Amino acid sequence: MGVRAPPRLLELASQSLLQNEALAIVALEELPTELFPPLFMAAFAGRHTQALKAMVQAWPFPCLPLGALMKDHQPHLETFQAVLDGLDILLGQEVRPRRWKLQVLDLRQNTHQDFWTLWSGIKASVCSLLVPEPAQPMQKRCKVEAQVVLKPAQAPVEVLVDLCLKEDTLDETISYLLKKAKQRRSLLHLRCQKLRIFTMPMQSIRRILKVVQLDSIQDLEVNCIWKLATLGRFVPHLGRMGNLRRLLLSRIHILPRTTPDQEEHFVDQLTIQFLNLPHLQKLYLDSISFLEGRLHQVLRCLKTPLETLWITNCLISESDLAYLSQCPSVSQLKDLGLSGVNLTSLSLEPLKVLIEWTSATLQDLDLDECGIMDSQFSALLPALSCCSQLTTFSFCGNPISMAVLESLLHHTMGLSKLSHVLYPSPLESYEDVRGTLHLGLLAQLHARLKRLLCESGRSSMVWVSASPCPHCGDLHLRPCCCCCC
Numbered sequence: 243m244g245v246r247a248p249p250r251l252l253e254l255a256s257q258s259l260l261q262n263e264a265l266a267i268v269a270l271e272e273l274p275t276e277l278f279p280p281l282f283m284a285a286f287a288g289r290h291t292q293a294l295k296a297m298v299q300a301w302p303f304p305c306l307p308l309g310a311l312m313k314d315h316q317p318h319l320e321t322f323q324a325v326l327d328g329l330d331i332l333l334g335q336e337v338r339p340r341r342w343k344l345q346v347l348d349l350r351q352n353t354h355q356d357f358w359t360l361w362s363g364i365k366a367s368v369c370s371l372l373v374p375e376p377a378q379p380m381q382k383r384c385k386v387e388a389q390v391v392l393k394p395a396q397a398p399v400e401v402l403v404d405l406c407l408k409e410d411t412l413d414e415t416i417s418y419l420l421k422k423a424k425q426r427r428s429l430l431h432l433r434c435q436k437l438r439i440f441t442m443p444m445q446s447i448r449r450i451l452k453v454v455q456l457d458s459i460q461d462l463e464v465n466c467i468w469k470l471a472t473l474g475r476f477v478p479h480l481g482r483m484g485n486l487r488r489l490l491l492s493r494i495h496i497l498p499r500t501t502p503d504q505e506e507h508f509v510d511q512l513t514i515q516f517l518n519l520p521h522l523q524k525l526y527l528d529s530i531s532f533l534e535g536r537l538h539q540v541l542r543c544l545k546t547p548l549e550t551l552w553i554t555n556c557l558i559s560e561s562d563l564a565y566l567s568q569c570p571s572v573s574q575l576k577d578l579g580l581s582g583v584n585l586t587s588l589s590l591e592p593l594k595v596l597i598e599w600t601s602a603t604l605q606d607l608d609l610d611e612c613g614i615m616d617s618q619f620s621a622l623l624p625a626l627s628c629c630s631q632l633t634t635f636s637f638c639g640n641p642i643s644m645a646v647l648e649s650l651l652h653h654t655m656g657l658s659k660l661s662h663v664l665y666p667s668p669l670e671s672y673e674d675v676r677g678t679l680h681l682g683l684l685a686q687l688h689a690r691l692k693r694l695l696c697e698s699g700r701s702s703m704v705w706v707s708a709s710p711c712p713h714c715g716d717l718h719l720r721p722c723c724c725c726c727c
Contacts, residue, residue: 260290267296275302291324298328305346307354322415326422333429349403398429404436423453433458456482463490470496474508481515490526516543524550537562544571552579560588567592575600579608586613597625604629611639616646627653636664638708644668663705
């Protein structure tokens with residue numbers, strides 16, 4: 243076992259001061275700014291709730307990055323409540339303490355990682371938002387303190403948090419936060435950059451969204467098993483998320499008894515909200531049952547070109563594919579995904595046109611599990627050879643022969659940025675029509691592709707095969723990486 247480093251003098255001083263919370267609270271008025279963070283850390287870890295309440299009211303920085311501290315010290319409910327209670331007491335005052343500068347309470351766990359280590363003397367870099375104003379000379383500072391004791395209330399305090407709605411009952415800390423935000427709606431603004439919705443009754447979701455500043459949401463995932471009518475109850479909130487950059491909608495289905503007119507009404511309700519999302523850049527549509535024949539309705543309401551479009555595990559028609567090839571909203575795509583979209587019976591000429599159209603910007607292309615045959619795939623190769631920015635191409639799960647794989651290799655040799663190709667096991671590596679994989683044949687075919695890469699001077703390009711395990715049937719990047727083998 244390693245020898246544990248002895249506590250530093252600063253830690254010992256903080257622990258000693260907190261042994262008498264009343265004394266520690268009185269000392270806050272004269273406490274140097276640089277001692278606030280280490281004392282707050284000690285109070286938080288030691289669950290000194292009264293000291294925490296007082297420190298929040300005297301916090302001398304514009305931002306309190308509590309989330310980064312909670313990541314390292316699993317918060318006790320009473321400890322978290324003490325921080326919010328201190329803020330609540332402060333917001334209830336007509337004037338605020340002289341030293342208080344708090345504008346933002348950041349509850350996100352992956353931001354401002356350096357703040358606490360900086361002020362505990364370990365690192366030397368920090369976000370400028372968190373740096374206190376320069377210290378004044380002692381004589382001048384004392385004079386100012388003698389003249390100004392309190393200052394008028396300023397703008398509302400912002401609370402930054404990422405929300406993940408999974409269950410009917412929320413985490414106790416989030417519930418308490420929502421309660422405080424509702425009580426102090428005009429002075430405590432709850433801002434949520436990332437919102438994930440998994441499993442929660444619509445009534446509860448709408449109640450929570452009434453407290454959140456919807457224009458703060460930039461990343462939204464709706465990953466529920468919702469009826470189209472349920473989505474219709476949610477979309478008015480979507481239309482108020484004017485700064486949304488990324489949207490994922492997944493597993494929206496239509497009840498058998500839904501009439502065509504009702505279906506059309508609900509789809510119109512959704513798509514018209516896109517007119518209110520001028521900053522939307524990334525759109526993911528997964529397992530959406532109403533999309534077939536309606537892709538034009540979804541995309542025509544987008545106000546700006548997309549960087550990312552994923553349509554996965556959906557049914558689309560030939561007219562959808564044709565519209566996609568000429569839609570202005572996809573003219574500058576960097577990331578296109580059609581994984582799980584069955585293209586076997588469709589003409590891929592529109593897809594070829596789309597790839598050619600976006601060839602100057604397209605970086606990632608995913609055509610996994612699309613049922614693309616040799617003849618269809620061969621027709622796409624000239625377009626692929628024009629994609630000068632392409633870095634990753636994946637087309638696993640398609641019935642492609644070794645000859646077509648070799649043709650793909652030759653067509654993409656000139657793409658200097660293409661570094662990763664994920665391809666299916668070629669048809670020649672199967673023993674029979676039942677799909678029994680012959681590992682020896684597969685190894686030979688892999689070796690041939692590797693040799694061709696070396697001969698072409700592109701040995702650094704990574705070609706990885708996703709092959710089904712002969713025992714369990716799951717796809718793996720190498721035949722030998724499954725524990726069944």
